[in-house]
Amino acid sequence: MNVGDGSADPGKATAAGGVLCGLLTAAAIGVVLGSLGEYQVRDYADRDASIGLAGSLIAVVAAVALIAAAGWIGARLFGFRRPQWHVPVPLAMVPLAVWPLVLGAERNRVEAGLIWGAAAVAVHAVLAYAAAGGRWRRWVGAGLVLPCAVAVLATWGCQHRWRAQKFEAVGLPLVVPQVPGYRLTGTWAGRYSISMALRGPSSRRLYAVIEAASLHYGDCEPGSDPRRLMPGTGQNTQRTVFCLRDGAALALIPGDGSAGIVDLPPGSTVREVDGSVLADYPDDATMSEPD
Numbered sequence: 001m002n003v004g005d006g007s008a009d010p011g012k013a014t015a016a017g018g019v020l021c022g023l024l025t026a027a028a029i030g031v032v033l034g035s036l037g038e039y040q041v042r043d044y045a046d047r048d049a050s051i052g053l054a055g056s057l058i059a060v061v062a063a064v065a066l067i068a069a070a071g072w073i074g075a076r077l078f079g080f081r082r083p084q085w086h087v088p089v090p091l092a093m094v095p096l097a098v099w100p101l102v103l104g105a106e107r108n109r110v111e112a113g114l115i116w117g118a119a120a121v122a123v124h125a126v127l128a129y130a131a132a133g134g135r136w137r138r139w140v141g142a143g144l145v146l147p148c149a150v151a152v153l154a155t156w157g158c159q160h161r162w163r164a165q166k167f168e169a170v171g172l173p174l175v176v177p178q179v180p181g182y183r184l185t186g187t188w189a190g191r192y193s194i195s196m197a198l199r200g201p202s203s204r205r206l207y208a209v210i211e212a213a214s215l216h217y218g219d220c221e222p223g224s225d226p227r228r229l230m231p232g233t234g235q236n237t238q239r240t241v242f243c244l245r246d247g248a249a250l251a252l253i254p255g256d257g258s259a260g261i262v263d264l265p266p267g268s269t270v271r272e273v274d275g276s277v278l279a280d281y282p283d284d285a286t287m288s289e290p291d
Contacts, residue, residue, distance in 0.1 A: 018128030021086040022121030024066050028059035028090055029097045029116050033109045039166040040107055041191055043288050052102030056094045063090035085127045093120050096148065105155065106162040115154045122147035163189075164275030170194055173244045174278060175270040177208045177252060186284025194278070195287035197255075205255035207287045213241075213249035242270050253287070 032055040036048045067086050097116035101107040126143030166189045167174060174194070176184060182200035193211040200206060240252040250270055 018086075018125035019121060020070060021067050021089070021128070022124035023117075024063050024070070025090045025093050025120040025124065026113075026117030028063035028094050029120065030113045032056050032059050032094065032098050033101070033107075033113045036102065036107070036109060038109055039162070039169055039189070040102070040105075041166075041189065042283065042285060043190060045191070048102045052098050056098045060090045060094045063094065064088075085131050086124055089120070089123055089127070093123065093148075097151070100155070106159045106166065108158065108162045108165060111158060111162070112155060115151050115158075119147040119151035160276070160279050163279040167194060167275040167278045172210050172212075172248050173246055173272065174275060175210065175242075175244060175250055175272050176277065177206075177242075177250065177268065178271050179206065179252070179268045182206055184281060186286075187278045187281045188283055188285045188288055189278070190289045193289055195284070196278075196281075197284040197286055207253045207255050208250055209253065209287050210244070210248060210250045213243060213247055240268070244270070255286070 032052060035051055035055050037046075040046070040048055064087055067090070071086070093116070097112070097119075101112055123144055126140060126147075130140035130143070167187070170189055170192065172194055176196065177198065179198060179200070182198040182204075184196055185199050186197040188195045193209055195210070196208040198206040198208065239254075242250045242252075244250060252268070
């Protein structure tokens with residue numbers, strides 16, 4: 001929004017109009033992100049894609065309407081020029097900010113909202129000054145691309161840390177099984193459990209699941225045997241269980257008819273890690289939480 005006469009300071013009016021439009025677009029992004037789960041958990045209960053896609057469309061319509069209304073009010077009451085250049089911005093900014101975060105990328109709602117909200121304000125500010133004329137018009141292309149590029153790079157740069165935060169948010173002790181001859185190949189963070197996939201000799205597969213011990217393995221009280229062998233029952237295969245701190249347990253489970261737990265090397269242990277170690281590996285949801 002820009003001043004149409006000399007009754008006000010064009011610089012201040014231009015800045016105020018751009019910031020206002022930017023805040024409206026930033027608010028649309030924040031509302032959609034706030035409707036999602038704190039971290040993306042790709043499982044049976046994950047509705048974030050549908051919520052994000054539908055919510056962003058609704059937010060776009062609302063932001064466009066509010067920017068147009070603000071421009072009309074500014075033009076009628078204060079003589080500002082209507083912000084035709086600002087109206088289309090939410091059409092691009094909201095999907096650009098939201099869709100990658102619900103279609104595969106890791107996220108932290110607060111940090112992502114701040115990154116893309118700042119980019120929205122910057123884009124609208126550039127448009128406001130460009131609409132005012134003068135030398136700003138020559139830089140409008142770079143001024144529009146740069147904030148979006150910075151936001152994309154910042155989102156990409158935060159992926160590993162946001163993935164690590166997702167493992168830590170489950171609230172369980174984070175450990176990695178140390179099984180001679182086996183290497184970790186994939187990890188997965190659920191809503192109440194963490195699982196890992198390991199590959200060993202002759203492509204044997206082994207899975208590890210961390211969850212509250214009381215769910216399947218009885219209580220792991222202080223002083224209890226840190227390692228126990230659980231016989232197979234029903235559809236459950238034989239597994240080795242390690243009691244962890246805070247009443248949690250890690251179960252080692254053979255996969256795809258591979259060698260049984262009894263064949264594992266006796267030196268198998270667990271090593272405590274932080275979320276960044278688990279975040280180093282790609283998603284493997286083979287042992288994800290059941291429906």
